[in-house]
Amino acid sequence: MSTALLDINDSNLQLWRGDTHLQSPGYALLDGRNYQFGHSARAAARLRPREVTTRYWWQLSTQPLQPALGPARHSADLVHAHLLQLHREAGQPESLILTVPDSMEREQLALLLGIIETCPFDAVGLVNRSVALAQHLPSGDPVFHLEFQLHQALLTELQEENGQRRLLRSQPLAGCGVLQLQERLIELIATAFIRQTRFDPRRKADTEQQLYNALPTALADLQRSGESNIEINGYSARLNAAALQEASQSLFTGIRDIVGSGGYRLIADPLAGLLPGIHSALPSLAVLASNQLAKARPLLENELPKGDAALALLKALPYSSTATQSSALEPSAAQVAIVEPETEAPRQTAPPRSKGPSHLLQGYNARPLRAEGTPLSGGWELYLDQQQWLLRGPNDSAATVNGQVYSTGRGIHCGDTLAIAGVVAGVLIEVEDTE
Incomplete structure (x- = not known):
């Protein structure tokens, strides 16, 4: 099966x-x-x-x-x-x-x-x-999990009991979902455009959509360097992380009010790592790797109902008694946890670590590029040839780069937006190697 x-x-x-x-x-x-x-x-x-x-x-x-x-x-x-x-x-x-x-x-x-x-x-x-996302953590202080849904954030508290970590309670954080945080960030960015260029990207639907599409890349840039440029319709605005921190203040305050000041561990969905100011506001935060649930799959399979047992919601799982915090869960390494590879790529096919694209940003997750071919959709893929990233695919599919029809042999660079048959496939970014 x-x-x-x-x-x-x-x-x-x-x-x-x-x-x-x-x-x-x-x-x-x-x-x-x-x-x-x-x-x-x-x-x-x-x-x-x-x-x-x-x-x-x-x-x-x-x-x-x-x-x-x-x-x-x-x-x-x-x-x-x-x-x-x-x-x-x-x-x-x-x-x-x-x-x-x-x-x-x-x-x-x-x-x-x-x-x-x-x-x-x-x-x-x-x-x-x-519970599944926290099962890898060793015994210790209480664990809180910060989860981002479209219309709310959810803070879930877990407790330890008899060698298991089990669900205790959860608290919705109203007004702090992905869509609400996104709206506040977009408002601040649009204000920067108006102040710097007198152009408001929200006045037309197409430029507003471009602004929303550009947001994940801008947040990734801000996380790495504290600054970012966004270009919309020929206008460019320069952003800095400090100017966008107010967008998430209600989230930070809500979390602190719930967890208090005692000893605790706070883990969060990968999106958390992109919010400006979150690590200074919540210094104990550890951002989960995007493939954390995939890693937990063997344990989940062991806990499946046996025989004719009825399907029931599991609210407790064994926790690790010997594991130590991995580097992907240390607050100082949170910026690399959000782009941890889903599966370990063969060392011989890893892309070069020189300046240039290393990952494909899709929404709020980044996929590492593979030199032999990174699948997109419609039979298209991105591959490395003589130190240059190129596209290849069937002739009956339309691939575009930054809205322009792709021409064979054209190199793909950081910041380029790829689309297949009109559907955005992702944005090329470089993730610095922190090792």
Whole structure:
């Protein structure tokens, strides 16, 4: 039986199956009578706002959609369609292990499992994602997990008991979801454009969408060097990290109010590492590697129900009694944890560490480039030839670089935005080697 691991967090659903790693944010776009999900839907959020929804995972129910969005009767229909798309893209695994946030209510979990019963795959495991993400930590101070969803942040407290780390409680942080933080950052950046150039990128839908598309790269630049340039429609604004810190102040205050001043460990989803000022505001923060759940998969498989046992939500897992904090979880190394490779690439195929692209930034995650070929979509891939990154793919797919049709032999450089068939595939960035 082929089993995949599906992490359900609407800011970035992730599915692992063998060497396949899919990422799909919880955006649904009505396209005629059909739906697009994930990155392509997010890329249209500012261009076609009335045809995009982001609430169907958060508000999973059978209540009628308000406002209506095409043929879907309710959010459960959209969740069903999104699951089927992920299943197809993953090569149709026979079963899934699900990790879910504590914010998903009992009725929603029951509905989710009911939806899966109508799908061409089975759910064989159901685990609280905070517990799964923290299982590698050794015994010690209490653990808090900071999780970013589209419409809220969630702070989950875990406790140790009889050699296990178990769920204790969770607290939503209203107004601190990805979308709210993004809006505050965009407002500050737009203000910088107006002050420096008198150009407001929010006045037109296409330039506003360009600004949203540029945000992840700008945040990665700010994290590495404290400064970044954003260019929109021929206008350029210079940013510094200090000027954007106020966007997350309510988040920082909310976390400090909950965890207090005593001894504790705070782990966070990779997105946390991109927020300006977070490490000074929360000095004990350790940013999780983007493949942390994939690493936990062997333990999760050991905990699956045996025989005819009913599927139940696991809220406790054994913790490591001998492990030590890995460098990817030390606060001083948080800036590299967000781009930890999903799987270790063969040493002989690693890209050169000289100045130039080293990773493909997709949303808020970075994939390391592989010299022999980094798959994109539609049969296209990025590869290294004579110290130059190039694209190759079928003639019937349209690849563009910065909005221009790609011409064979043209080198790809840091900051270039790649798209396949009109869907953004990512932005080329360089991640400095801190070893």
